[in-house]
Amino acid sequence: MGRQLTISCFRYNPNIPGDKPRMQDYKLEEYEGMTLFVALNDIREKLDPTLMFDFVCRAAICGSCAMLINGRPRLACKTMTRTLPSRFTVMPLPVFKLIGDLSVDTGTWFRDLQVRAEAWIHTNKKFDFNALEVRMDNKIAEDIYDPEQCIECGCCVANCITANIRPDFIGSTGINRLYRFLIDPRDERTDAEYYEVIGNEDGTFGCVGLMACDDMCPKEIPLQENLAYVRRKMAAAGLKLTFQGVKIS
Amino acid sequence: MELAKNLQTTINRSYGKTDLYVDLAQSISGVLLIGFLWMHMLFVATIVVSPELFNTLSEGLDRYYLAQVGIPATILLIIVHIFLALRRAPVRLRDMRITYRMAKMMNHYDTWVWVGQVVSALFVGVMASIHLWIILGAWPLRAATSAARVASTGPADATWGAFTFPFFIVFYVIFLIAGEYHGGFGLYRILVKWGWWERHTMGWVLKGITVIIVGLGIAALYTFTQIAASLPAGGVIH
Ligand code: HEM
Numbered sequence: 001m002g003r004q005l006t007i008s009c010f011r012y013n014p015n016i017p018g019d020k021p022r023m024q025d026y027k028l029e030e031y032e033g034m035t036l037f038v039a040l041n042d043i044r045e046k047l048d049p050t051l052m053f054d055f056v057c058r059a060a061i062c063g064s065c066a067m068l069i070n071g072r073p074r075l076a077c078k079t080m081t082r083t084l085p086s087r088f089t090v091m092p093l094p095v096f097k098l099i100g101d102l103s104v105d106t107g108t109w110f111r112d113l114q115v116r117a118e119a120w121i122h123t124n125k126k127f128d129f130n131a132l133e134v135r136m137d138n139k140i141a142e143d144i145y146d147p148e149q150c151i152e153c154g155c156c157v158a159n160c161i162t163a164n165i166r167p168d169f170i171g172s173t174g175i176n177r178l179y180r181f182l183i184d185p186r187d188e189r190t191d192a193e194y195y196e197v198i199g200n201e202d203g204t205f206g207c208v209g210l211m212a213c214d215d216m217c218p219k220e221i222p223l224q225e226n227l228a229y230v231r232r233k234m235a236a237a238g239l240k241l242t243f244q245g246v247k248i249s
Numbered sequence: 250m251e252l253a254k255n256l257q258t259t260i261n262r263s264y265g266k267t268d269l270y271v272d273l274a275q276s277i278s279g280v281l282l283i284g285f286l287w288m289h290m291l292f293v294a295t296i297v298v299s300p301e302l303f304n305t306l307s308e309g310l311d312r313y314y315l316a317q318v319g320i321p322a323t324i325l326l327i328i329v330h331i332f333l334a335l336r337r338a339p340v341r342l343r344d345m346r347i348t349y350r351m352a353k354m355m356n357h358y359d360t361w362v363w364v365g366q367v368v369s370a371l372f373v374g375v376m377a378s379i380h381l382w383i384i385l386g387a388w389p390l391r392a393a394t395s396a397a398r399v400a401s402t403g404p405a406d407a408t409w410g411a412f413t414f415p416f417f418i419v420f421y422v423i424f425l426i427a428g429e430y431h432g433g434f435g436l437y438r439i440l441v442k443w444g445w446w447e448r449h450t451m452g453w454v455l456k457g458i459t460v461i462i463v464g465l466g467i468a469a470l471y472t473f474t475q476i477a478a479s480l481p482a483g484g485v486i487h
Pocket residue numbers: 208275276277278279280282283286327330331334335337338366367370371373374375377428431432434435436438439
């Protein structure tokens with residue numbers, strides 16, 4: 001016999017007129033190797049088909065199952081229930097638009113971020129699809145692999161006080177995103193061009209250094225290092241440009 | 250966030266360099282203040298070695314106009330720092346509520362520490378003003394005057410019930426801890442934001458330094474009370 005789990009779920013459907021936010025308890029039996037993702041599916045199957053939550057990959061790749069588990073943003077599919085007490089709470093991520101219950105819309109937020117951060121390779125090279133792909137140095141490929149692991153789950157946005165109180169802040173994920181392009185030699189943007197995108201309070205200089213992102217990233221991306229690198233790089237870009245008399249604004 | 254609003258306003262917005270300068274200035278003001286604070290505490294702690302050393306140092310600072318220039322410069326620096334750093338503090342009620350709720354819900358160490366930094370900042374702000382007012386009101390600063398002040402009790406006035414309480418020692422202990430906490434973790438945050446070091450190790454190093462400085466401060470306060478006890482009654486000070 002496994003433990004008896006009591007999962008206290010946030011319930012609220014903004015689309016039902018008059019619906020009120022509340023917590024609802026579900027009791028179920030734990031079994032070997034159970035993840036919260038499995039537990040929530042059990043609830044939906046056996047106890048309450050109306051419970052809303054998101055998942056796609058159940059393997060910590062798609063980033064859709066992030067939620068507040070006992071107050072901390074984590075991936076439901078990567079959280080073993082045995083690491084939790086027998087009674088715990090699950091709530092939707094803050095910051096993002098609530099779709100219903102545990103489901104939030106991270107898509108709009110991230111789409112907006114990609115546009116603002118211009119998160120794509122900027123190059124003037126014409127793509128020749130007959131030519132062999134240019135080889136990348138192994139060291140650089142490995143360096144890029146780190147920030148590239150971000151699955152846009154939104155945990156680092158949800159646990160950041162700055163992102164919670166300042167809606168325009170691009171968050172750790174946004175700065176990490178830019179870091180990924182900064183170190184990619186294929187991106188031909190100058191530091192001044194990067195500066196224009198994130199050399200401001202909504203970008204790298206808005207970070208207070210609370211490091212919840214670094215402590216709670218489900219993919220364990222070294223965010224402290226990456227964020228500090230971008231901050232130094234952007235400060236250098238900003239200061240140097242004055243020195244050379246080039247205006248960026 | 251609506252996409253349309255941000256597409257129109259954010260992408261096309263020209264920021265210039267103000268944000269960079271302000272952020273840099275905040276960190277620089279922090280580094281200068283913590284440098285000042287640690288140096289200040291080392292100077293005060295010379296009392297533990299001997300009152301003569303304390304007096305020599307104090308007279309030296311006066312003679313070469315280091316105190317006369319240093320004190321106004323530090324006051325100015327604190328004012329600048331308050332203006333720069335307060336932009337980051339949750340000042341709206343709504344922001345305070347979010348900050349408190351998030352910190353409590355996540356129970357995340359560094360986030361709580363930051364809340365502590367903001368709260369201790371308020372203590373430091375008020376107490377530094379009182380501290381400056383008092384020491385400048387009894388210039389110059391010498392071992393005996395400081396000892397008498399630290400050890401003084403009050404109000405001992407009949408209209409107040411003739412009770413005495415060591416207000417100053419309590420004031421200084423709270424001030425010392427609030428100041429070191431605010432500055433020590435402030436430096437930690439600056440290094441986290443800009444530096445290369447792994448923050449857990451760095452955090453322990455800074456906590457170590459902070460504990461040593463607080464220890465020195467307590468030792469200095471204790472020495473002052475001992476000196477005061479050996480002074481002739483009635484407070485003839487020299
Ligand atoms: C001797 C006095 C003080 C010292 C040594 C000191 C030191 C520091 C340091 C090193 C930081 C970190 C700065 C950064 O992250 O860039 C900081 C942050 C801060 N200080 Fe002070 N400070 C002092 C007085 C004050 C006062 C009087 C106030 C306001 C009443 C204040 C308000 C703040 C606030 C709100 C922050 C947080 C800013 C942030 O996290 O970005 N400080 N302080």
